[in-house]
Amino acid sequence: MRPVKRKLKSRKAATRRSPQKAPKRTKAASRKSQSKPPRKIAAVRPLPAQPEEILFRVEGKMSTFGGPHDLGMAANEDLALFSKADLQNPKYTYLFLPASPPGTSGLGRRLNPDQYYFACRWDYAATPKEFLRRALARVENPANGRAADARPVDWGPHPSTGRVADLSPGLAAALGLNTDDIVRITISARRAIPVKPTLTMKRVGHGSSNPHAKPVIKQFIQSPNHSCRNGARIEKIVLHCTEASLAGTIEEFQKSGGRQVSAHYVIDRNGDIYQMVSDTDRANHCMGTNESSIGIEHVGTETDSLATPQAAASAALIRWLLEQYHIPPTNIFGHDFTPGYCRPGGTSCPDKLFGATHDQQTIAAWVKANV
Numbered sequence: 148m149r150p151v152k153r154k155l156k157s158r159k160a161a162t163r164r165s166p167q168k169a170p171k172r173t174k175a176a177s178r179k180s181q182s183k184p185p186r187k188i189a190a191v192r193p194l195p196a197q198p199e200e201i202l203f204r205v206e207g208k209m210s211t212f213g214g215p216h217d218l219g220m221a222a223n224e225d226l227a228l229f230s231k232a233d234l235q236n237p238k239y240t241y242l243f244l245p246a247s248p249p250g251t252s253g254l255g256r257r258l259n260p261d262q263y264y265f266a267c268r269w270d271y272a273a274t275p276k277e278f279l280r281r282a283l284a285r286v287e288n289p290a291n292g293r294a295a296d297a298r299p300v301d302w303g304p305h306p307s308t309g310r311v312a313d314l315s316p317g318l319a320a321a322l323g324l325n326t327d328d329i330v331r332i333t334i335s336a337r338r339a340i341p342v343k344p345t346l347t348m349k350r351v352g353h354g355s356s357n358p359h360a361k362p363v364i365k366q367f368i369q370s371p372n373h374s375c376r377n378g379a380r381i382e383k384i385v386l387h388c389t390e391a392s393l394a395g396t397i398e399e400f401q402k403s404g405g406r407q408v409s410a411h412y413v414i415d416r417n418g419d420i421y422q423m424v425s426d427t428d429r430a431n432h433c434m435g436t437n438e439s440s441i442g443i444e445h446v447g448t449e450t451d452s453l454a455t456p457q458a459a460a461s462a463a464l465i466r467w468l469l470e471q472y473h474i475p476p477t478n479i480f481g482h483d484f485t486p487g488y489c490r491p492g493g494t495s496c497p498d499k500l501f502g503a504t505h506d507q508q509t510i511a512a513w514v515k516a517n518v
């Protein structure tokens with residue numbers, strides 16, 4: 148299904164931005180764009196350099212797209228990563244104009260060209276659509292060092308343009324980029340899950356000191372297999388491998404008979420996070436130390452390593468948990484190595500998810516590099 152869709156999309160992109168239709172920009176063309184009424188430009192500040200795990204990076208020529216004046220986009224052309232349902236989604240409404248420009252029905256022309264968005268030729272196997280919809284990228288102009296955060300919204304430009312990205316006109320203007328200038332785009336694990344502090348969080352959280360927002364929980368599916376923590380503090384995080392599919396895991400955790408197992412969180416390979424037990428309750432994931440721990444399951448087989456978006460989601464969740472419950476980063480353990488676990492050496496979990504070697508050093512090294 149997916150390859151067919153992608154082919155279709157790239158054909159559309161070719162129509163939209165093929166070299167025949169979009170004449171090579173010259174100085175005259177950039178003068179023309181400069182003669183447009185000046186856009187309101189948001190303040191741009193260079194972002195501090197920090198060591199981060201890079202999930203996507205591209206550098207090369209760019210152009211601009213989207214909005215009422217982009218006649219290179221068909222009037223009914225939509226976007227690869229967003230649908231009309233997203234017009235109602237409070238997270239995404241800012242990307243769009245309040246109404247469709249006259250004579251158009253597609254989302255491409257309805258984009259608000261002043262907002263910061265962009266398109267790249269995504270490989271959905273490496274960066275799935277659901278992951279991209281939640282990602283924030285850092286977009287830089289290497290020539291002047293300016294940078295801003297922007298959202299991926301579409302697939303493109305067509306390879307025949309020789310360009311690697313199309314930016315919103317507002318983003319290009321803010322970074323001082325003209326068509327065929329060089330742009331650099333990076334999505335790192337640290338910024339993969341947008342940070343959206345909410346009032347509710349501040350009210351119910353442990354004070355408002357947590358600089359990280361809780362990552363988006365796709366669904367809370369209550370597991371019956373939970374109980375009271377008996378007043379124990381949350382002081383460690385236990386990492387697991389499901390050794391089963393997402394559906395299989397959720398089904399198992401919903402059974403009230405049999406093994407009666409559960410975990411607080413289950414992270415799918417595409418980065419979706421499901422919660423099944425409230426943090427305040429005890430889940431049944433690491434016998435002997437359930438009262439004082441949070442359990443995170445990662446969907447994978449015995450031989451899998453973490454998928455890239457899954458690793459990003461896990462790191463974001465762990466960062467939030469560490470702050471929220473004042474857990475030291477040295478208290479993140481692989482299941483088999485957790486202090487207090489009643490059968491140390493009795494499980495292969497978390498298997499090869501965090502590295503090839505079955506020991507706590509492997510877990511600690513992953514935490515150090517990613518969290």
Ligand SMILES: [Zn+2]
Nearest residue numbers: 387388482496
């Ligand atoms: Zn486990």
